[in-house]
Amino acid sequence: MQTSKSIPNDFIRQIIAEDLKISQVVTRFPPEPNGYLHIGHAKSICLNFDIATENAGRCYLRFDDTNPSKEDLEYVEAIKADIAWLGYSWTELRHSSDYFEQLNEYAIQLIKMNKAYVCSLTGEQIKQYRGTLKEPGENSPYRDRSVAENLEMFARMKAGEFADGEHVLRAKIDMAAPNINLRDPIIYRIKNLPHQMTGDKWCVYPMYDLTHCLSDAIEGVTHSLCTLEFEDHRPLYDWFLNVLQTPCHPKQIEFARLSLNYTVMSKRKLQELVENKLVSGWDDPRMPTLSGMRRRGYTPESIRDFCDRIGLTKNNTNIEMGVLENSIRSDLDPKTARVMAVLKPLRVVIENYPKESEQLDAPYHPNDPSMGSRQVTFSKVIYIEQDDFLEEPPKKFFRLAPGREVRLRYAYFITCQNVIKDENGEIVELRCTYDPATKGGSAPDGRKVKGTIHWVSAEHAVSAEVRLYDRLFNKPNPGTGGTDFKTALNPHSIEILPASKVEASLAHSKVGERFQFERQGYFCVDKDSAEKLVFNRTVTLRDSWAKIEKANKLS
Ligand code: ATP
Ligand code: MG
Numbered sequence: 001m002q003t004s005k006s007i008p009n010d011f012i013r014q015i016i017a018e019d020l021k022i023s024q025v026v027t028r029f030p031p032e033p034n035g036y037l038h039i040g041h042a043k044s045i046c047l048n049f050d051i052a053t054e055n056a057g058r059c060y061l062r063f064d065d066t067n068p069s070k071e072d073l074e075y076v077e078a079i080k081a082d083i084a085w086l087g088y089s090w091t092e093l094r095h096s097s098d099y100f101e102q103l104n105e106y107a108i109q110l111i112k113m114n115k116a117y118v119c120s121l122t123g124e125q126i127k128q129y130r131g132t133l134k135e136p137g138e139n140s141p142y143r144d145r146s147v148a149e150n151l152e153m154f155a156r157m158k159a160g161e162f163a164d165g166e167h168v169l170r171a172k173i174d175m176a177a178p179n180i181n182l183r184d185p186i187i188y189r190i191k192n193l194p195h196q197m198t199g200d201k202w203c204v205y206p207m208y209d210l211t212h213c214l215s216d217a218i219e220g221v222t223h224s225l226c227t228l229e230f231e232d233h234r235p236l237y238d239w240f241l242n243v244l245q246t247p248c249h250p251k252q253i254e255f256a257r258l259s260l261n262y263t264v265m266s267k268r269k270l271q272e273l274v275e276n277k278l279v280s281g282w283d284d285p286r287m288p289t290l291s292g293m294r295r296r297g298y299t300p301e302s303i304r305d306f307c308d309r310i311g312l313t314k315n316n317t318n319i320e321m322g323v324l325e326n327s328i329r330s331d332l333d334p335k336t337a338r339v340m341a342v343l344k345p346l347r348v349v350i351e352n353y354p355k356e357s358e359q360l361d362a363p364y365h366p367n368d369p370s371m372g373s374r375q376v377t378f379s380k381v382i383y384i385e386q387d388d389f390l391e392e393p394p395k396k397f398f399r400l401a402p403g404r405e406v407r408l409r410y411a412y413f414i415t416c417q418n419v420i421k422d423e424n425g426e427i428v429e430l431r432c433t434y435d436p437a438t439k440g441g442s443a444p445d446g447r448k449v450k451g452t453i454h455w456v457s458a459e460h461a462v463s464a465e466v467r468l469y470d471r472l473f474n475k476p477n478p479g480t481g482g483t484d485f486k487t488a489l490n491p492h493s494i495e496i497l498p499a500s501k502v503e504a505s506l507a508h509s510k511v512g513e514r515f516q517f518e519r520q521g522y523f524c525v526d527k528d529s530a531e532k533l534v535f536n537r538t539v540t541l542r543d544s545w546a547k548i549e550k551a552n553k554l555s
Contacts, residue, residue, distance in 0.1 A: 024058070028060040028224070029062070031064065032065070032070075032267075033072065033076045034070040036078050038265055038267070039258065039260065042307055047307075059091055060092050063093075063096065064212070086304065102214070103214055108154070110243065116169055119169075120142050130175075131176075140175075143175075164192055217247065230254055256313045259316065264485055269485055297514055302332070318477065340362075340518055341456065341464070341520065342385050342461070343468075345501050347383060348431075350381070382458055384453055389401065406449050407441050413434065464500045467494060467536050468537045469536070509533060520540070
């Protein structure tokens with residue numbers, strides 16, 4: 001959990017500070033278990049749990065499980081795991097389905113008060129009767145059923161006498177209300193389906209608008225924090241609580257939902273990607289799900305930091321992916337070991353190297369000696385990055401080229417003497433010489449080199465597969481303008497490098513371990529690692545190599 005961060009002072013916290021004078025704060029996080037949590041949910045999780053902690057209050061985790069056709073225990077378990085991973089613990093675990101009995105009684109109470117009725121219009125007709133934003137709706141012909149008839153009909157609905165959709169229970173409010181949500185909303189529907197928690201007990205299920213406010217009230221929630229699209233439902237939220245005179249009346253406060261550029265954030269869309277096998281699963285490292293981000297190497301701290309940085313507002317805006325990337329970089333930078341890995345190897349033979357090999361000391365962190373160091377093996381045949389050599393280097397290319405001298409990180413200066421090609425003209429090997437006097441990376445005569453590159457010893461390195469990721473979509477707002485969001489999928493969102501080589505110290509890395517591969521970014525060991533280690537790139541570095549080069553020049 002966060003400890004030292006300063007507490008923001010946004011409008012939601014101001015309202016709560018006021019309300020605190022009268023009661024203990026109780027919040028809840030109410031996911032529907034119909035998919036995995038995404039980074040948008042993290043915003044709501046941080047808000048609800050942090051506010052409870054800041055005020056010595058309580059926060060419930062409540063599964064909003066009123067639609068058995070879409071919900072699944074797999075999702076329940078995944079959601080619990082994700083929240084725990086983020087570092088939060090709920091005061092109590094609840095389900096909306098825990099309250100089915102009470103909700104049923106509240107519904108009967110509404111009927112008895114003549115505030116609810118059984119409507120037998122079809123779904124299509126109900127839509128037609130509802131009217132539009134400009135025109136009022138029309139009363140249902142079933143609106144004036146007697147209380148006795150409504151009680152009997154609702155009892156028969158519960159007894160399983162009808163097919164799905166034959167009848168619904170509706171609140172009796174006002175078919176001419178300017179706010180369409182108040183035009184006799186449906187509060188119970190028939191679904192002849194077993195429920196993951198209640199089994200075959202019910203064949204009628206309460207709708208969101210009835211369930212949410214009453215579940216909040218039953219739990220004694222003081223502040224029901226939700227996203228802006230529920231603003232228009234607030235009058236309905238308050239209507240139920242007023243009419244039913246619940247023991248407490250939680251305050252609904254809305255905030256802007258998180259949307260991130262170049263991705264989608266709806267469980268329905270994410271599910272479509274999974275079902276159509278457009279990604280490898282909910283935890284595909286390209287997904288904005290918490291499980292995907294975890295697998296990719298994101299830390300809980302970085303996600304909480306991100307949620308702090310974006311803050312709370314009343315306007316929906318798109319956040320740049322770069323903000324998220326900065327959060328993970330600044331979290332990993334001070335605590336992640338630097339190691340060397342060559343993603344696309346090019347063989348280099350150091351012709352004048354007299355020995356078989358030698359051990360060189362390499363610190364794990366440039367600014368933190370407490371992280372210690374390891375030995376890297378240097379030898380006559382090494383691999384460097386293909387990209388670090390150009391036969392005809394353009395002006396600002398400071399890495400290896402024919403006749404050019406560069407520094408091998410932690411080792412020596414080498415000079416490229418010869419380029420060996422195969423019959424197709426492809427470069428297969430470089431022949432270089434090294435200067436033994438430059439051990440450790442500087443020349444006693446003070447001569448400078450402009451480039452420093454990383455390397456691994458060919459014989460000692462460990463083979464690995466490296467997976468590089470790019471944005472999942474190539475449009476900032478996939479699916480806008482009436483297009484199918486899937487058409488904006490980025491075909492280059494994953495690049496697999498099966499022939500990578502990592503330094504020997506990584507041989508026994510564990511799934512989930514994180515490293516900085518110098519110059520390449522932050523990486524995390526993937527669960528697919530079996531015979532071969534598989535690394536996911538969490539995020540690229542930015543500028544940090546420029547800093548190392550500068551430091552080397554100064555040294
Ligand atoms: P989705 O459209 O992704 O399925 P949802 O709102 O239907 O989202 P729920 O499981 O009902 O998903 O959401 C649980 C809580 O998380 C709700 O309080 C909701 O307001 C909040 N939430 C969902 N998406 C976001 C988001 N992008 N930003 C902030 N909060 C969100
Ligand atoms: Mg939902």
